[in-house]
Amino acid sequence: MKNIKLIVTSTFGFESVVKKELIALGFDHFIVSDGKIEFDAAISDIPKLNIWLRAADRVLIKIGEFHAADFDALFDQTKSCPWNDWINENSKITVIGKSVKSTLQSVRSNQSMVKRAIIKKMQETYNKEMLPETGPEFVVQVSILKDIVQLTIDTSGAGLHKRGYRVDTGDVPIRENLAAALVLLSFWNKNKILIDPMCGSGTILIEAAMIGRNIAPGLKRKFISEEWAVINNKFWEDERLCAIKVILPSGNLRIFGYDIDKKRIEGCKTNAKNAGVESDIIFKDQDIKDLEVEHENGMVISNPPYGVKMARESDLYYIYDSINAVFKNKPGWSIYIITSDKNFPKYFKRAKPDKVRKLYNGTIEVNYYQYQKK
Ligand SMILES: C[S@@+](CC[C@H](N)C(=O)[O-])C[C@H]1O[C@@H](n2cnc3c(N)ncnc32)[C@H](O)[C@@H]1O
Helix, strand or coil, rough: CCCCEEEEEEECCCHHHHHHHHCCCCCCEEEECEEEEEEECCCCHHHHHHHHHHCCCCEEEEEEEECCHHHHHHHHHHCCCHHCCCCCCCCCCEEEEEECCCCCHHHHHHHHHHHHHHHHHHHHHHHHCCCCCCCEEEEEEEEECCCCCEEEEEECCEEEEEEEECCCCCCCCCCCHHHHHHHCCCCCCCCCEEEEEEECCCCHHHHHHHHHHHCCCCCCCCCCCHHCCCCHHHHHHHHHHHHHCCCCCCCCCEEEEEECHHHHHHHHHHHHHCCCCCEEEEEEEEHHCCCCCCCEEEEEECCCCCHHHHHCHHHHHHHHHHHHHHHHHCCCCCEEEEECCHHHHHHCCCCCCCCCEEECCCEEEEEEECCCCC
């Protein structure tokens, strides 16, 4: 029975990718706004979404939405929300918040008002003055935008990008959910060759291999809502068992990762092993200038060094030249480059990109330059 409202959050720019993922998982009728997708679901969908979503940040339960421009309105309407559907007398309650263009500007005061209202509701429900807060944690978010309050409970805990496989990260790795989104936004599928010639910790390729083998990204990690009594453990167990059953066998992917730094390549192998895709990717330490491709068709998805910390300008232009030199006589190859360097298209001597998408790597604005095969 679809009797709860969920909000899946994502980094700005990923909404369309996440929506496609939700449709593939069987959901429909979405309300999409910046970084949020809301839809009806059943409680048993919480494990499925946390375990399967690749490009999203978090899965939240929407508890209430109302107008409030003073603390009395915030307290009363928060108290009237159905907290006891989720939280019990032992639950530890943490309230976080944000406020944008609203009368109730003090995030700290809003948080404490919301916590007081929830505690009051619990005291009345259980007829107890003292609530020990020794049980599993519930993280409530109070977000206020233009005096409209939205109350949610987080079901994910650590952000969904934390798959748990990455122990070696290198200097500036991209988040796992960004890497997955890059692959999902490209036209790569498990039958195509994929190369990342500057693969760092291997994130893009590991995410691609997991997509290619239908490995659920959250299969090996824990989520905060697994501790809650209100979600039957069987839902989690069943979802994990199903996810294990649908994994495709290894041995059919053609994915290759290179990096000039030998240490990074060792790290990639460890990360790929942790993710269960070590036999799906061939990693090798190699300078991009020495890369040779024999096949007429394939795809490159890569995240070259950028920023003051990572590289000097002349090094970057050398790298862009090298990519161009390898692929200029290979019209069957699509090249996808993500970088914050706005000079990239100028120095990467190809025709104009077919598409440029503005995305975010954490808080850094980046562009995803997409050159399709000719
Ligand atoms: C921004 S990092 C890639 C991060 C990667 N996407 C990840 O998630 O970990 C860029 C990588 O390019 C590598 N690199 C720099 N110059 C290179 C070259 N000439 N040939 C190959 N790799 C190079 C660096 O060692 C670094 O690991």
